[in-house]
Amino acid sequence: MGTWNQGGYATMAETTKGHANRKANRYSERELAGIAGFTLFTASVLLAAFSPLLATVATNTPVMHGLTHGTMFAAMAGFHFVVTRCKGRNELVSSNRVRTGFLALQLLLPGIVLLETVLAFALPLVLQFALWAVFGASGAYFSCVWADVRSSLGEERIRAANLWSFGLAGCIVAGVLAMPGPAAITAFLLLCASSFALLAASPPSTTELTSERDERWLAETSRYSPNGSYIMLVDGMMCGVIAGLVVARISKGVLPPITMGAAFVCVALIFLLLSRKAPRLLAMGRVQLVLLPFLVCGLILSGFLQAPWNTVAAPPLFVILYLLDYTNATVLSLRGTLLSISPCYCFARGRFFIVLGQALGWFAGAFVATDFGKGWLTVAAMVLIMLVCAYIVVATVRPDQYAIVAEEPEPVEAPPAPMSEPETDPEAVVEQHYKHKCAEATRAFNLTPREGEILFYLVKGRNARHIADQLYVAERTVKTRTYHIYQKMGIHSQQELIDIVEAQEAGDTA
Structure with missing residues (x-):
């Protein structure tokens, strides 16, 4: 059953969407x-x-x-x-x-x-x-x-x-x-x-317990x-x-x-x-x-x-x-x-x-x-x-080499993932879910930290211009890094990338 608004009854989908939008824009x-x-x-x-x-x-x-x-x-x-x-x-x-x-x-x-x-x-x-x-x-x-x-x-x-x-x-x-x-x-x-x-x-x-393996990997x-x-x-x-x-x-x-x-x-x-x-x-x-x-x-x-x-x-x-x-x-x-x-x-x-x-x-x-x-x-x-x-x-x-860390790290074996406490916010659960899958894919395919950042946005379906705006980098840099990601993962499209990341599980190495 819908809820009442000024124009009559709203569908449950509309109501849920409205609540989600208001929640996303509201600070606790x-x-x-x-x-x-x-x-x-x-x-x-x-x-x-x-x-x-x-x-x-x-x-x-x-x-x-x-x-x-x-x-x-x-x-x-x-x-x-x-x-x-x-x-x-x-x-x-x-x-x-x-x-x-x-x-x-x-x-x-x-x-x-x-x-x-x-x-x-x-x-x-x-x-x-x-x-x-x-x-x-x-x-x-x-x-x-x-x-x-x-x-x-x-x-x-x-x-x-x-x-x-x-x-x-x-x-x-x-x-x-x-x-x-x-x-x-x-x-x-x-x-x-x-x-x-x-x-x-x-x-x-919210990252202290769930991302300890990522910290060790980056270190x-x-x-x-x-x-x-x-x-x-x-x-x-x-x-x-x-x-x-x-x-x-x-x-x-x-x-x-x-x-x-x-x-x-x-x-x-x-x-x-x-x-x-x-x-x-x-x-x-x-x-x-x-x-x-x-x-x-x-x-x-x-x-x-x-x-x-x-x-x-x-x-x-x-x-x-x-x-x-x-x-x-x-x-x-x-x-x-x-x-x-x-x-x-x-x-x-x-x-x-x-x-x-x-x-x-x-x-x-x-x-x-x-x-x-x-x-x-x-x-x-x-x-x-x-x-x-x-x-x-x-x-x-070297205009695109202002890096906090080196862009070509040596591959290392990823440590096992520790157990984490469950999240209570559904949106936070989804966000953290994709971050962990991207982290697993980053390690599995030896992506650099910058490529790992771009990978996260690509999985969310973002284009190069949007990613460049979000990361404050040149659009050309995003396209170059995306090409390198595709090469390392052996793919040719963003959908293939999404499918591979979705298939990642904690502890995967390939």
Whole structure:
């Protein structure tokens, strides 16, 4: 029997379809809690990493900004490196006890800075640097936690959550930086505590138990791509140097504090525009080539021109550089979900080099800000320009090789699949069902990680243009990878591919 609507009785099929559509577009309360927590966490990280908010009297100089922020990013890179080598990473990011411990560590730095501001006492510099390192490690930990939480949202919702959370975080950054010192630091503490509280109410990752074999497979078959590592390292270095320049101008009162908040909002708006109008430009190789000429011009203005033109050039240049960083993080947020591997593993492995580059960039900015280093400013600009030009050559010759892992792994024997707990959501069951079959086919036919991503969309019946838009790669790349998939599987049509994947069972080897 049908149900009543304004036009009379609707058929059961129509009713079921309508319920499914509404369900697909509706976030649960726990998912909303996770997205809200991710927004507040993003705002707190941006405030600490790209503003002078947590500077004390002893560290509120351009040199000390570079050293403290460089220490923070170095600790973040170190934590990401440890996570990629840690076998119990999933338990680490899912343990409430560990999360509470890292929250306490994260609150140490802003808490001490607030006490210094109110009580006017000075903490030894050694301890301050230690607090910055601890804050960086805790920030990296919660980045992995949020990557793990986001994986439960699904592909399209991950994109939406990343974009809108980042845009709202930029607005929060602008609002907090507009507050007086003690009020801004208090707001920062509330951001950290609120994000943790919302995290506790968010859904856990659905891939921890069901995809352990995929994680082991990727760990055994993948390695860092020299080309991709170089590009991410250069991006990070440039971002660190220019961010240090902007933060120094803000601390001196040359630029208003709201500059950083406005910069992050601009990044979100540009990303939204490109994702809607020209999503293929967000492929890492293409977005690099499109923005590199602007980077070269900005570096020339920053390194060879005097004030105020170098100051005018710094914020737009930072927006361009952080757009590259944001694109990298967005791609990584999807990659773990598509490959059905540990999200925190994939995120930490892909973020290591760009975060390390930012640490080097902040340290370089600290050197340039010293009396001895001021004479090296032009040399530093020339070195960066040379790196960018070399980067242009690399990206032009190999535009589709911006890989998180090498594209041609050695075949290995797949480990047996562990038992998993049943899903309660029918849609999630179907989605996970196809992911596991694609993972089995990927191992059975020695497909690369990128080919495994494309295979998942091909099984869903998507065409090359749709896949290119979803993965932010060139359509030509998708077609080339599809041809390689067909060759390896010995097929000639998408329907044959679907039939083979459907026939896959856990533990198949052919």
